[in-house]
Amino acid sequence: MDPANSRKILVVEDEGLIAHDIASRLEALGHQVVGTASTAEEAIEKAADAEIVLMDIRLDGHADGVQAAIAIREKYHVPVVFLTAHADRSTLDRAKEAGPFGYIVKPVAHASLNTSIEMAMYKHKTDRELELREAWMRTVLVSVADAVVVSDVDGRVVMLNHAAEVLTGWTQPEAMGQPISKIVPLAEQDSEEDAGDPVALAILRDGPVPLSGAWKLVSRSGREMMVEGSAGPVRAGGVTVGAVLSLRDVSARHWEERQIRQALKLEAVGRLAAGVSSDYSNLLAIITKQAGQLLRQFSEYSPARQAAEEIELAAAAAGRINSRLAAFGTRQVSEQETISLNGILRRAAKTIESVLPHSVELSMRPDPKISRVKGDAALLEQALMSLVLHACTRMPEGGRVLIETGCAELPSHGRMVRHAMLAITYTGHEPEPERLFEPASTGEDGLALSIVHATVTEHGGYISAQATAGGGCRIEMLLPAVIGQPLLPRPVGAEARSILLVDDRDRLRLQIHNFFEANGYNLLEAADAAEAAAIGQVHEGRLDLLIADAFAVQIAEELRREHPDLEVLRVVDDAENGPNEIRRPYTQRALLERVEALLNPVRTLTADSQG
Numbered sequence: 292m293d294p295a296n297s298r299k300i301l302v303v304e305d306e307g308l309i310a311h312d313i314a315s316r317l318e319a320l321g322h323q324v325v326g327t328a329s330t331a332e333e334a335i336e337k338a339a340d341a342e343i344v345l346m347d348i349r350l351d352g353h354a355d356g357v358q359a360a361i362a363i364r365e366k367y368h369v370p371v372v373f374l375t376a377h378a379d380r381s382t383l384d385r386a387k388e389a390g391p392f393g394y395i396v397k398p399v400a401h402a403s404l405n406t407s408i409e410m411a412m413y414k415h416k417t418d419r420e421l422e423l424r425e426a427w428m429r430t431v432l433v434s435v436a437d438a439v440v441v442s443d444v445d446g447r448v449v450m451l452n453h454a455a456e457v458l459t460g461w462t463q464p465e466a467m468g469q470p471i472s473k474i475v476p477l478a479e480q481d482s483e484e485d486a487g488d489p490v491a492l493a494i495l496r497d498g499p500v501p502l503s504g505a506w507k508l509v510s511r512s513g514r515e516m517m518v519e520g521s522a523g524p525v526r527a528g529g530v531t532v533g534a535v536l537s538l539r540d541v542s543a544r545h546w547e548e549r550q551i552r553q554a555l556k557l558e559a560v561g562r563l564a565a566g567v568s569s570d571y572s573n574l575l576a577i578i579t580k581q582a583g584q585l586l587r588q589f590s591e592y593s594p595a596r597q598a599a600e601e602i603e604l605a606a607a608a609a610g611r612i613n614s615r616l617a618a619f620g621t622r623q624v625s626e627q628e629t630i631s632l633n634g635i636l637r638r639a640a641k642t643i644e645s646v647l648p649h650s651v652e653l654s655m656r657p658d659p660k661i662s663r664v665k666g667d668a669a670l671l672e673q674a675l676m677s678l679v680l681h682a683c684t685r686m687p688e689g690g691r692v693l694i695e696t697g698c699a700e701l702p703s704h705g706r707m708v709r710h711a712m713l714a715i716t717y718t719g720h721e722p723e724p725e726r727l728f729e730p731a732s733t734g735e736d737g738l739a740l741s742i743v744h745a746t747v748t749e750h751g752g753y754i755s756a757q758a759t760a761g762g763g764c765r766i767e768m769l770l771p772a773v774i775g776q777p778l779l780p781r782p783v784g785a786e787a788r789s790i791l792l793v794d795d796r797d798r799l800r801l802q803i804h805n806f807f808e809a810n811g812y813n814l815l816e817a818a819d820a821a822e823a824a825a826i827g828q829v830h831e832g833r834l835d836l837l838i839a840d841a842f843a844v845q846i847a848e849e850l851r852r853e854h855p856d857l858e859v860l861r862v863v864d865d866a867e868n869g870p871n872e873i874r875r876p877y878t879q880r881a882l883l884e885r886v887e888a889l890l891n892p893v894r895t896l897t898a899d900s901q902g
Contacts, residue, residue: 298408301341302327303334303359304374305351313345313374313399320405331359338363343411345395348375348386360389370415372407374399437520438538442471442490444531458518458540460511475536477518478507489522490534497531499523508538513760516542543701571613578606627665629773632696632713633657635672643679643694650689658697662711662772666750671770674743678715678766681740685719685764692717699769701753709797710752710769721764724756788890789813789832793823793839793846806879812886824849835890836860838882840875858889 300322304310307329314324325341328334331354338344344363348356360371370392386394392411395403432439438455442448448466451474456462459474466474472488493500502520509515520538524531582603589596636657647653675694682692693716700709721727728744747754752770759765790812794800800816807814815834817823820842827834827850834854839846840862847859861872873885 296321296409298322298412299325299340299342300408301325301334301337301344303329303331303344303346303350303356305329305347305349309397313404316399316404322408331355331362334359335362335366338367338369341369343392343408343415344369344371345374345408346371348373357386357389360391364390368419370411372411436539438540440466440471440475440536440538441525441533442536443533444494446471446488446490446534448474449533455538458508458510458516458538460514471536475538476509477502478509490536493522493534494524494531497524502538515757515760516540517545568613571609575606575610575613579603579610582606627667629663629665630668630671631661631663632671632711632770633661635668635675636694636696636713639672639675642676646676646680647683647692648686648689651683651686652689652691654691654693656693656695658695660698661696662698662709664711664750664770665773666770670746671750674746674768675713675715677739677743678768682715682717682719682764685721686717690718690763698772699767701769709772711772713768713770714765716759716763716765718761718763720762721756721758724758724764727756727766728754788835789815790836790838790886791815791817791823791826791834791850793817793820793837793843795819803879803882807883807886810883820846820849827853836886838862838886860885860889 300317302310302313302317302324304313304327310327310329314327317324326337328337329350330352331350332352334344334346334350334356344360346356346360350356350359356373360373363369363371371389372393372395373386373389373391374395374397375386376397383394392414393407395407432450432452435452436454438458439452440448440455440459441450448469448471451459451461451463451466459466461469461474471490477489489500489502500522502518502522506518507515508518517540518538519541520536522534522536525533525535582599585599586596586603589599636655640655644653679692679694686692693714695714695716697712697714698709699712728740744754747768747770750770752768754766754768756764756766790807792800792803792814794803794816795818797818800818804814804816815826817826823837823839823846834850834857836858837843837847837850838860843859843861847857851857859871862875862877863872864875867874870885870888873882877885
């Protein structure tokens with residue numbers, strides 16, 4: 292036999308003579324018999340060295356061949372071929388539970404022995420390749436950022452990945468077997484009519500159908516978003532068996548484009564307003580001066596005095612309007628400081644309650660985990676009040692106002708940027724929310740909302756308005772979060788150990804921070820060595836462990852001036868050289884276990900001994 296076709300085989304047979312005979316035949320065929328076994332326990336122990344196992348179904352002992360085969364498949368992924376003198380239906384049905392790769396009926400025929408082994412090995416190889424491809428595909432589908440929904444040829448959902456669950460609001464078990472048009476309801480942006488099922492269209496065309504332009508998707512929760520993507524048929528053996536629909540939420544991109552257009556428009560209007568205001572200031576000054584002179588010349592009872600007084604009052608009113616034009620044209624954010632939107636909401640709460648009519652119900656939901664922002668607190672508070680006053684004008688007969696804060700992430704230059712959010716939702720009808728922040732020449736709002744938009748833009752943020760499912764409106768103000776400042780969280784309980792993580796990747800630090808805090812540790816963050824040294828100086832209390840990469844030794848030397856008992860865990864790219872190193876890439880669980888071993892060696896050893 293060709294050595295490439297030689298196999299390492301374990302023979303499991305409780306009849307010694309039969310086992311010896313089968314082993315001899317296998318060796319005569321050029322195979323290597325790694326051993327024989329007569330019980331299930333012995334078979335499981337010896338199967339680690341085998342490429343294939345020939346297993347008798349009936350074995351002496353507590354477990355039979357079927358139970359042994361199941362254990363071997365689960366533990367070693369080694370194929371099993373059953374040897375049996377019992378070919379009855381009940382025996383075969385039970386044997387199928389182990390997923391065998393073939394059956395050889397005793398007495399074993401010499402010709403069929405090698406054929407059964409080769410067929411089993413080929414089937415095992417094919418199954419392993421298929422299993423590997425499926426594992427890759429599952430990982431890709433789970434990890435891909437786009438939402439992917441797979442349907443059968445009848446348009447019913449077969450699978451959806453995690454991104455699709457988030458986008459649609461449906462979970463995999465809930466969506467299974469449902470019409471895809473129900474799980475992913477699509478419509479054209481400028482039409483309330485159902486845009487049809489792109490999956491059915493793709494199957495009909497026998498080709499991909501792009502979803503580009505203005506398409507909207509309403510999630511299960513009622514959230515409306517703009518999407519792009521495509522649908523394509525899945526064919527196997529020349530027959531269409533289903534389709535794949537992939538989608539991505541492009542609301543943020545469209546939103547950002549709309550914000551840029553709005554900002555350019557407001558910038559042009561602002562320049563015009565500044566120029567007009569300058570010209571009008573001179574004219575109003577003349578009118579006010581001349582009206583004052585006329586009033587000094589007319590007696591109190593002169594018929595012309597009333598006309599002069601009306602001129603003076605009109606000039607004063609025009610002056611106030613002109614001041615607003617000037618402010619709109621020349622607005623600038625003054626000195627900025629690190630602030631919390633929760634603090635702004637807290638300071639403005641009493642004023643907001645005082646201006647709201649009794650017929651309007653007010654609710655506030657500040658998020659305690661909201662990120663801080665850099666900005667002008669006075670301007671942002673003024674913007675908040677302008678939005679609240681506008682909401683009141685849309686609810687003359689009463690309604691509800693909800694003000695809430697939170698966090699959101701928006702794409703920027705190919706990465707996600709964290710923002711702090713201040714949102715106002717009110718029940719009043721907004722006829723054209725997309726034009727809400729455009730300058731208006733009439734109405735009580737006038738330029739107020741345009742000034743709000745300018746304020747948010749000058750802070751590097753975004754503001755948008757959209758109709759809600761209940762007929763009201765929601766305005767969201769998003770401001771860039773402050774990232775990279777030293778965070779000094781309170782210890783989680785008296786036993787909490789303090790760890791300093793030095794890494795220049797913000798999102799990775801945030802993930803590890805949340806994970807370690809949830810496991811009872813007080814984790815501090817630094818982006819570089821200088822920031823780590825600053826944290827070491829201002830941190831009150833003990834610092835137990837430093838996690839850093841290339842400059843861990845230098846950082847530790849600096850920190851040990853204030854924290855002499857500091858342990859160090861160095862992140863390396865090569866092989867680990869002791870327990871004080873961990874190789875990249877690592878999982879957060881592996882990092883936690885290494886930290887536990889360094890900070891709590893006694894507890895770790897006790898847990899290992901008990902295990």
